[in-house]
Amino acid sequence: MTEASTPQRAEKSSYHHFIPQFILKNFGYKYRPLTKVEMRQKAKQGIYPGNILGKGICLTGPDAALVDTKISRTFGVQDLYADAANSTDKEHIEKLLSGLERSASKIIALVRSRHDDGEKLIVLDRAEKDVLRKFLFIMKYRRPNVRDKYACSIEDFDGAEKDELQKYMRQKGFQRPLDVWLNNIKAMLEIKIDAGCKWEKVLMQKAYPPDAAEFIVHTRLFYLSFCSPSDENDEFLMTENSYGIHEGPRSTMVDPNSGRVVATFHTEYHTFAHITPNLTMVLRSFLLHSPVDVSGEDIGKSLEMLREFNISKHDFPERATSFLKDLPVAKARNSYTRMVNGRVVPYQEDEAWPTSLILFKTERSARSALEHYLTLDPLSTSHGLKLIFPTETLREAYFRNLEGAVRLLNGNVSAAYRFDDGTLEGVLTRDEDQLFDLVSQNDEVLQAYYKISNKEALDRDDFKQSREMLKQRIKTDARTKGRDEEFRGKARKDLIHQYWERPPQQLWIYLKRQRYLMHGGTILGLRSDVHDYPLPAGLLPGPEDVIARMSEIFHASHLSRMMYFATMNHIKFSDPEFGVFKELNLDDEGARRLKEERGVVFGPQGSICDCGILPIEIMAKKTQASFHEAGMTTLDTRPLDPGLKSVLDGVLDSKKRFEMATRVTSKALWMDVLKDDIFNVLFNIIFPVFLFTPRKEIMKHNWAA
Template sequence: MSHPKPNVMAPAASNGQYQHFVPQFLLKNFAHRVPKAPKGPKGTPKPKYEKGMFPGDLVISSLDLTQEAAVFTEKPVSRILGQINMYDDFTKPNGEQRHVEKLLSKLEAQAAHIFTKITKAYEAKEGGVVLSRDERNLIRKFLFLMKYRSHRFHTRFFHERPDAYSENDRELLREYMDEHPQFQTPMQVWLHNIKTIIELDMDPELNWVRELPKKMYQDDAMWFFTHVQGCYMALCVPSEAENEFILADNSYSVHEGPNKYARDIKSNKEGALGYVELHTFAPVSPKIMVVLRSLILPQPLEDQSPAIKEQRDYTRSLVLDPYGPVNGILADLPVRKAENSYSEIVNGRLVFQEGYDGRRGKDDKFRFPFFPIESQHVNIINSIFLDNCLRCTSLVYNSKQAFARTLEWYLTAPPLEIGKILTGEDKEDRLKTLKKLEAVSRSLGSEKAALWVMPTLPPTLQDHEKIRLRHLERHREYKKALVNDERKPDDEAFFKSIKELHALTRGLSEADASFLDDYELLGGSYDTIEKDIDQVVRMKILRIKIDSWSNGIDEGIRQRNRELLVSEYLRLPSHRLWFYIQSERDMVMNHEGIDLLSPQMDWPGMPERAIVHGIQQIEDLAKSTDLLSMAIVVDVTLRNADPTLNSQFKPPERLELIVRSTCREMFATIMEPERIKHNLSRQVIEDLEKVLFTLVYPTPP
């Protein structure tokens, strides 16, 4: 479908309105008032002041990063961290162009009331603040929009034509615009998404989860859901009086968590393969930082329940295993979930209050403590902002001394621990920014040199574009499921794309996506994988519970219980048992969990893989016409040589024994290709022979 070419460009700045992407009510928490100029001798000319810089006006101290050399400056609260006509839609009539800006102003006023409650509670040393469910939800909505309404996203969507939008989801956005011809520009989609989220009624029953993807661009609706439901909010404050948080253009947009980069062999370009948001941030003042912490990280109170801990560990392994043994640099941040009005702590465990019916209500209350954090954590959070300030215009601070300390800490911290790993297409620009900050640090009295790492040989990838297209296919399926109220997309092609995607993201060929190949070989498919994963988690939990419940009784009885449970598990479908065996093996090898959708490449030797493929080859051999013909000839020969065989075994039994014996003799030859393919030792093959022909198919020598 062709789209007209509307004019989305703003009018001249002289006719425009300065619109903040960081609201003034937050900026004021970092501001101070312009002091009165001292009186000079009689007849001294009155000092000249710029607009917004008169005595008593609120101003912001900041480091201006827009110059070749960064400079310290003061700016009015009204003229920093914003831009002209940022949220105006100039394809609309004059009276409607600033509709979204007005909605944002209304939301900011509501959020300001709640944040004022937080800052006043901190100043009064109350130890925490109580918010209603509605207040908490409004803050969560506001914090997502602080990320989504940022300068970065304005730049992302600010195009006159759909084909000018060039981000990774470009095909999805263009498809969405084709389906909704009222949107002529990507900018209109962005503004509509902001409006939809502002007006969203986040009802306690979570009906909005099903409705939101039908009302806006589905990819960003899914992102909003993940942001709101996939983490919890904590209020952090410095434990030492001299420490302070800083504020940058993108402080509300950056995250802490593992990233994965690679160089595409085809294009010779470096790019991100994926990332995980373990923590995101929202500076409230120099002394208060909202931290949104992922629910996959450990929670000591909830994890007192073995079932909950097992589920959380399993989920974390699924998410983080592709990035190596990482939990993030803020994993030890001393925070926890807010307390609520419908649960309590009894004997160190979190339990629901008596009479609670399990329903969420608007009258529910949540108490958010102020968590004191030490210098290390304050510096890490500030360093995350500094490490991502390449496209920023300003670094806002309250005390220059506190800013100098945290800047020096960032520049001199070990790169592999805190960032400063310069990769990707913009690595030269990042190095330039790093040296700019180093010059600032020296001007503030530091004599230390900045440390950084620029890898010379990043990991390579066969085809980054193929990964991107696989991701698009995945999102299309989820969009179809969400919009049509389906529980999950029902498409076998989607299952196959998951295999290829996981193989590619690990830098492997498609043929090496072997784990799910084995799963399919055992009868698994897209239709069974969701239930199998769920059931394996339950199987592991039951296994743990049986051990926990029988703690203290005779060890022989406990072992018998384990064996009985395993016997029952052996009755399950082989593809489900396959998942369980993989999971149990990883637990024995001291892993936290298992990535069920990736090949297990780190452990030398995979005998269970050889069993899967070996059994198939043995069965194919046993069913072959040539072997059966040979077995019949051998049977006749044996009966003639030893007539007593007729009385001991029936004809089918004799044939069965002959076939098994022949397969056992040929086993080593059959398994040699599998041994080489899976890097198995000859000892493993010998052990497999004993298992197969002693336990599975009992066979005489």
């Protein structure tokens, strides 16, 4: 790179804090000398009236000493970015970091103020939470011990990932490991965290993947709390490594070559970052129980298996626990759900009536809110929404006035409400829906709906929307009939991608309708209405129920996609005429089946590295990276039947071989960790192993179990 031969201009030396000054000042005091003699003595140390000082215990000498230290020169290093190649990047990073610190300081000041006022509940919005998470990780990643790890040549780099880092540097054109570290900070500061988590893929591309993965884990698998000492006389102490220090077991071994003690595995249960002497931020791992953990039995068992799996990686598993496991911190609650019988359900309040005035800012928002409220199905909730008692004639007039208000706002809607005897008035009608009744009569399937929807009763509007979704899917096929298959496939794909953005329970119902459609139970009538023949209850449960019941382990942006491919792949695998269902002969019929099987196994569901379950994704990516680095996979060393090997060599390119080997390894790794039903759906249906998974394994499951 040209930087090596181009003379560098002299850069101004700078002092960089690895613990922000706005935090350190909370541990300090403004210096006011008591005597002139004291003032002269302090001046010799560079300390003057008005400086912010901190009381400290100095441990650098042979004996400890009590000292006063200037906050402006405490917990920092001179020229943190020295020896990094690009001075422009350094200036850009400092500018970004300054902006992040300003944002974080405002949030932290608000938290501190409310804590000082005695408030027990701190309310943050999603954006504020994301700012704090990014801030905490950047502070942790800028610590001297992390910087020192990279402050060397690649030849002198001391770490298990040396070969991987060297390969990455060659690919990206970096000269020194320190340049990689600096680029990682830049990428992390620049990334915009979105609710759909699209930022994760962007970060994995822009930063060194192992460190990017750490940032993702820090953001996804820990929840933020604030703690203060139970005794008001106690205080938190600040040390050089306390900002981002973690609590958890660390297993080690002695390197036979160097004789040094090196870490082999560690678990972070808690990460701490103090705000004031009596207030700290705590990031707590999802591996530990939360006092208000709302996970269902299935999720609870899966989490317990993950905890045991993590503990088993340590040298002394019985000691690999958290001594702060009973810390009284809980997952933050959002503002739009509550707890009912141990399950999270949405708040649905009906406190707007009576009122003489509704204040609003924009007409569009007001119209949208009123339309949603007025059309909400009263049968979908047991909270008493829009319930009218026989004597409440004014309540009915109130709804009529709201209808008029919507018209004034350029809308048009008819109110749906109910009387206390259960009858419906106005335009609300209850469509005959066999699927609604089937779901309501099957407890296992019903629980899956509750879990995925966060509702405590079936919502008829969800079923209505799913009928419309099926109608549009059928119409798409009819509208594109006669066009080439590529055009039709794109039309279907675009529609399904839209469906993935809808509430997941609506897609879940749609998938059940799709299964009935494939078995001839549903048709589209002459007036484009969906009509059902008698629907057999046996076809109601499916693999989508397994994912719905385990929805908490999937990231929200992947949930609908995984349900979709679980159901659609299973429908195909259920057809004895599809793919490699029976013994394969390599004739024309066999070639057709082989092509069908490959099209599903390596289909649009993508890679196991993108399955939506973060621990599996991370380990799968590491596995696949090791295969790429070695240039071979377990398929190359595994003894295979010559006929099968010939088939694999003929139909799998290198990309598919790497993916298949990653699935084989991942399947073996997670076999004893995941519960049977989710393991079967994940590794035998969504991401099966080509020609290695007997079809009977895929078909044997009782989905309602």
